[in-house]
Amino acid sequence: MEKYEKIKVVGRGAFGIVHLCRRRSDGAFVILKEIPVEQMSRDERLAAQNECQVLKLLNHPNIIEYYENFLEDKALMIAMEYAPGGTLADYIQKRCNSLLDEDTILHFFVQILLALYHVHNKLILHRDLKTQNILLDKHQMIVKIGDFGISKILVSKSKAYTVVGTPCYISPELCEGKPYNQKSDIWALGCVLYELASLKRAFEAANLPALVLKIMSGTFAPISDRYSPELRQLILNMLNLDPSKRPQLNEIMALPICIRPLLNLYTDIGNVKMRRIEKPLSTVQTGPQGRTGGRVPTSRSRDGSVGLGSGKVTSLPLSSVYTWGSGISAPLRLPMLNTEVLQVSLGRTQRMGVTKSGRLITWEAPSVGSGEASLHGVVEQMQPQFISRFLEGQSGVTIKSVSCGDLFTTCMTDRGIIMTFGSGSNGCLGHGNFNDVTQPKIVEALLGYELVQVSCGASHVLAVTNEREVFAWGRGDNGIVNEMVVFSLTQSISVLIFMF
Structure with a gap:
């Protein structure tokens, strides 16, 4: 099982258990069917071998793809494609x-x-x-x-005689x-x-x-x-x-x-549905900035578009996200990819958002020498610059919400699964250790629960289940929940919470 990380059991069939797993090499979700062959009759073992044999012969976009099979702890494991949309x-x-x-x-x-x-x-x-x-x-x-x-x-015969189905x-x-x-x-x-x-x-x-x-x-x-x-x-x-x-x-x-x-x-599948805006708002691309605190005259046309002097008018993106503080004295609009952002969160160094399609988007300052730098000696006079990108590592997952701590981030999927990444100091990631994680990783201790909300402090996390249970982990200096619980943990535990 060094290739796969088990996430949760998604089904139990006549012949075994079906696990949802993450492939370690690329983070993709796969299905592992675990078949305990030693406990089976001869006919049941033949049926398990038959499924492997059949899947190897098939290669079609409308058939679940077969990856491999192997033996693990006296069980036959069949790895195959994961279809997240249900039956x-x-x-x-x-x-x-x-x-x-x-x-x-x-x-x-x-x-x-x-x-x-x-x-x-x-x-x-x-x-x-x-x-x-x-x-x-x-x-x-x-x-x-x-x-x-x-x-x-069917090898030589054209008909089968066993009654199944x-x-x-x-x-x-x-x-x-x-x-x-x-x-x-x-x-x-x-x-x-x-x-x-x-x-x-x-x-x-x-x-x-x-x-x-x-x-x-x-x-x-x-x-x-x-x-x-x-x-x-x-x-x-x-x-x-x-x-x-x-x-x-x-x-x-x-x-x-x-x-x-x-x-x-052959003509429609794979097409990207575009959002159509009947009357888009308008803004301008400004030229060099005026003096600090100065006002630039604006005009509004009958259709509601906004003009700025005689500048060039362009359509707004699907969403506008602004940031300020930490040396940015006025709201600064962040660059946007062609997507709609529904929710944002801010940490010490992270600026994260969740898009309408369920992806994580992040805004980062470009590294020195990345090609984004300006003329030498002028850097101090310019507004901070950011670049936007989608965060990789959530293949097949729809993100519902995101929350940032000091140097770590938590996100929750539409199925109530919590994933964390970033700095593992103080046990903030909930993985049972203090290791850093670069891509979103599932908090395995909570896989038996359906989470409905998650929120980060500077160095701790609270998560609420659909049964009104609250889990907390991270550094507990001065207490986390109404000063009731003071702890220093590296994995999730259930805690009692007052209504406040």
Whole structure:
């Protein structure tokens, strides 16, 4: 495990435990599936080996990427891609009976279609295609098929005989004990498309016999007529009781209803959505500064833009951030990247902000000789200069808030996870030592809690959970919480707090 740092358990399956980990080499999040092979039966071990074998064969942007597998403490560890957007089943459930528009349905569907086409081209049957095994990226726009634990590689035979899969998605031929091939995956794909259009499963019942009867009769509720006849007919075709009458994947891709969303995948995915400002405010780029304390006349046009003398007028950035103090006598506007800043925090040497997209932005003074310096002998007469940049090391994480101490910084993600970096003196980082950290690192002692707020003092931190518990760490000179607790700790502890 020297390559990975475990963060938390994100799931427990039939064969083992699923961990969210950080890859030490680049800080990226990965999923580690831990499978205790020594405690398994022979069939279970074969299933675990099968998942590795299948994942090695697949390489597609809409399939969870396989990285490696290795043995660790008598367990098989499978490292694979992390999809932070949750499952398609969760996405559907959160709709709360508000139907998706047809374009969104087809956007998801054609990605699953392409992924399954790649799987079948490798002579592999997925055999457990369902919304719980379809994952989403951070922005919930890209889908990725996962969980190939019971997939079947077809070598010489064209059909598989073992009855596997989730009951609600099992095809009629499996219910009858008949052999099946790729057409059973197409039945499951039809169930997924029905679920996207109806926000509920096509086949559900109180018990297994009743469910089998529904599947065998092909009985399911009609699809809303808000959707096009072509979409409704496609679902009916894929849920045909006769496997031979279900369309092939290449036939589905050739349908007029699928051609446009397929083309859009290659033209739209990866585009950056730009913020549009109807009537942008205006400001000017000033020339040489006038005498100290002097006023420059301004004029305001009818549309609200501001002019400064006869200077050049330019549009404001998406956000304006100002700083003053520590030798800066008046508010100084900091340089901005093309982003919108929602929250800022200031430490002894740090100026940090959180953007609307959940990234950390920092403003730093350029180092001497960096190319930002002015003419020799004039430096003392100029305003302090800063450069802005995004902080690296939060791949796959959305930052919600930031707070700065003297020489360290804490930030909280949208999932209530605390990360710290900077100087480790006084144990301010909460990592159980006094080491400095250059990039945001998770406070592991708090992974079992969902944090809702974090705040830094000069050399200590307070964090509040969603259950109103308060954790504190750092230097405790003169007490931290209402002078109740005086301590000097290097890791997080739970403390009692008065309401104040």
